Amino acid sequence: MTTPTSATTDVRIWDGPSADAPQPRRSFLRSAVAGAAGLAAFAAALSPLKDLDVMELADPQAFLQKHYKEMTPAEIEVALERIRNKVEARYGVRPDIRDLRPQAGVEFAYALNLSRCIGCRKCVYACVAENNQSRSPQIQYIRVVEMPRGTLDLERGNHHYDRPRVPDNDHYYMPVQCHQCANPPCVKVCPVEATWKEPDGVVVIDYDWCIGCRYCEAACPYWARRFNFAEPTLPKEELNPTMSYLSNRPRPRGVMEKCHFCLQRTREGRMPACLEACPTGSRKFGNLLDPTSEVSQILKTKRVFVLKEEVGTLPRFFYYFDERYPSAHDENVDDPRLPTSPAPEARP
Amino acid sequence: MPVRPSGITNASFAPWIVALVFLALAAWLTFFSARPDLGPTVSAALIEQADIRPEPRRHVLGEPAAIPMGGYSLRCMECHRFFQSPPVERRILTQHTHIVLRHGQNTRCFNCHDRADRGKLIRYDGTRLGFDQVPRLCSECHGTVYRDWERGTHGKTLGSWDPASGKQRRLACHECHDPHAPAYPDYVPLPPPNTLRMGEQGSGHSAGIDSEHGQAESATLGGSGHDSPLMHRSSMPRGTKEPTE
Numbered sequence: 001m002t003t004p005t006s007a008t009t010d011v012r013i014w015d016g017p018s019a020d021a022p023q024p025r026r027s028f029l030r031s032a033v034a035g036a037a038g039l040a041a042f043a044a045a046l047s048p049l050k051d052l053d054v055m056e057l058a059d060p061q062a063f064l065q066k067h068y069k070e071m072t073p074a075e076i077e078v079a080l081e082r083i084r085n086k087v088e089a090r091y092g093v094r095p096d097i098r099d100l101r102p103q104a105g106v107e108f109a110y111a112l113n114l115s116r117c118i119g120c121r122k123c124v125y126a127c128v129a130e131n132n133q134s135r136s137p138q139i140q141y142i143r144v145v146e147m148p149r150g151t152l153d154l155e156r157g158n159h160h161y162d163r164p165r166v167p168d169n170d171h172y173y174m175p176v177q178c179h180q181c182a183n184p185p186c187v188k189v190c191p192v193e194a195t196w197k198e199p200d201g202v203v204v205i206d207y208d209w210c211i212g213c214r215y216c217e218a219a220c221p222y223w224a225r226r227f228n229f230a231e232p233t234l235p236k237e238e239l240n241p242t243m244s245y246l247s248n249r250p251r252p253r254g255v256m257e258k259c260h261f262c263l264q265r266t267r268e269g270r271m272p273a274c275l276e277a278c279p280t281g282s283r284k285f286g287n288l289l290d291p292t293s294e295v296s297q298i299l300k301t302k303r304v305f306v307l308k309e310e311v312g313t314l315p316r317f318f319y320y321f322d323e324r325y326p327s328a329h330d331e332n333v334d335d336p337r338l339p340t341s342p343a344p345e346a347r348p
Numbered sequence: 349m350p351v352r353p354s355g356i357t358n359a360s361f362a363p364w365i366v367a368l369v370f371l372a373l374a375a376w377l378t379f380f381s382a383r384p385d386l387g388p389t390v391s392a393a394l395i396e397q398a399d400i401r402p403e404p405r406r407h408v409l410g411e412p413a414a415i416p417m418g419g420y421s422l423r424c425m426e427c428h429r430f431f432q433s434p435p436v437e438r439r440i441l442t443q444h445t446h447i448v449l450r451h452g453q454n455t456r457c458f459n460c461h462d463r464a465d466r467g468k469l470i471r472y473d474g475t476r477l478g479f480d481q482v483p484r485l486c487s488e489c490h491g492t493v494y495r496d497w498e499r500g501t502h503g504k505t506l507g508s509w510d511p512a513s514g515k516q517r518r519l520a521c522h523e524c525h526d527p528h529a530p531a532y533p534d535y536v537p538l539p540p541p542n543t544l545r546m547g548e549q550g551s552g553h554s555a556g557i558d559s560e561h562g563q564a565e566s567a568t569l570g571g572s573g574h575d576s577p578l579m580h581r582s583s584m585p586r587g588t589k590e591p592t593e
Contacts, residue, residue: 040377293511
């Protein structure tokens with residue numbers, strides 16, 4: 001047992017300093033621990049800031065930018081200049097970015113020949129190269145679905161097929177991308193009108209106006225919209241510097257993107273990148289209002305269907321078939337004039 | 349219980365220590381703590397630019413036709429003036445041995461090539477055509493395909509989508525099909541997608557719609573929320589191979 005004196009001393013230690021005998025060391029330690037804990041919490045709360053890229057910081061100019069449809073030509077030029085500077089700072093290339101407007105008397109349509117598509121996926125990667133999609137994480141606008149022959153049930157399709165060679169004899173291949181619907185559900189659900197249908201039929205997105213709620217992704221029956229979950233990464237040397245405001249300019253993290261029929265090409269009369277890369281000529285693109293265009297001819301003369309017609313989206317993307325005459329391609333059929341063939345029976 | 353005074357004013361050296369501790373803490377948090385995972389990232393698929401270049405599938409002979417031989421570009425008749433083909437029609441080739449003739453019933457060189465003028469092609473009715481008029485030759489047998497090609501519903505068109513622009517170039521038959529073996533060869537497909545919300549990440553060789561995500565996506569794609577018994581029929585579990593015949 002301790003003496004009463006020492007017991008009193010012990011009690012005083014646990015009670016803290018008394019008014020008449022301040023103990024600076026003890027009180028300092030106490031406040032230091034409390035302060036350090038507080039600052040640690042503060043620093044931890046601020047630590048996400050270290051991930052903030054300078055490029056991601058919304059400069060006041062971008063923050064105050066109006067909706068695309070409300071901007072005057074001068075304001076659009078200011079926005080384009082801001083994007084040019086941003087792209088140049090990040091990728092070291094000064095892009096040729098413009099605000100291409102729809103042409104009068106033009107409504108785009110796409111047709112795809114299911115009898116010819118072999119599922120080689122060249123269209124997928126030509127699209128990625130043209131439209132500056134993120135390479136990692138991968139974003140692709142086109143999905144090539146491998147379907148068992150004899151069905152149109154997409155639930156039986158597989159877009160992860162990884163065969164050494166295509167096409168497989170028991171399957172056919174159906175590429176799916178944005179159908180640019182005339183009655184687009186994605187546009188209806190957008191709470192901020194960041195996506196809309198242009199007069200030439202293309203459904204576009206203002207990446208500066210999108211809030212990333214992904215309602216449109218949920219609404220699309222064709223699974224055509226892609227979300228930038230992470231900051232897109234794109235090697236500098238692979239950047240396509242020919243850009244348009246509403247199409248393939250680099251997107252930030254947290255916005256939606258999708259196929260736009262290569263606006264930066266098609267509004268200047270060129271063909272979409274996926275069409276040019278197709279080795280089979282399965283892909284056809286043109287002006288629906290021009291009766292001589294290839295898509296008009298297809299709609300007039302071929303057997304055409306649209307995907308999920310029953311949902312009422314009125315797509316501008318049509319699938320069609322060819323008539324086939326298998327006997328003409330049959331290897332076993334030999335020329336009857338050949339000396340090795342058995343002589344045809346004489347007719348009575 | 350004695351009232352506790354505010355102790356910090358009693359220590360004149362305290363601000364320095366506090367500041368140091370705080371600075372060290374902030375620096376540690378800033379530079380050494382783990383970066384939050386922003387989402388799965390995968391290495392980008394390596395794609396040869398030649399694979400997606402917008403050019404015709406085949407390079408074809410022009411008019412007049414000439415082939416490289418021994419470092420020279422030789423026209424057909426520069427040799428065939430001297431070397432006549434033997435009259436036997438069905439035989440093993442001794443020249444042009446790279447040609448594999450796999451054209452269905454069309455098994456004779458001189459069904460299409462003119463025996464007298466090798467720089468020309470010949471129709472059944474004896475009309476001679478240059479090598480730049482191949483579609484007219486093919487149309488003799490492939491009438492429906494030729495009709496479609498003329499309309500633009502068969503074949504590949506480069507240039508502009510607008511026929512009135514004059515920049516359209518519709519590829520001729522032999523710019524896609526090998527005239528000696530017209531059926532398309534098999535292709536090696538480019539890599540399958542490895543994208544967010546498009547199946548499992550990171551494998552690069554996902555075998556089918558076998559993950560939870562894949563099922564969810566498949567259901568969305570099919571437009572019906574319920575589990576279809578057909579859904580798994582085309583999907584293969586990881587590690588198994590598709591049956592081949």
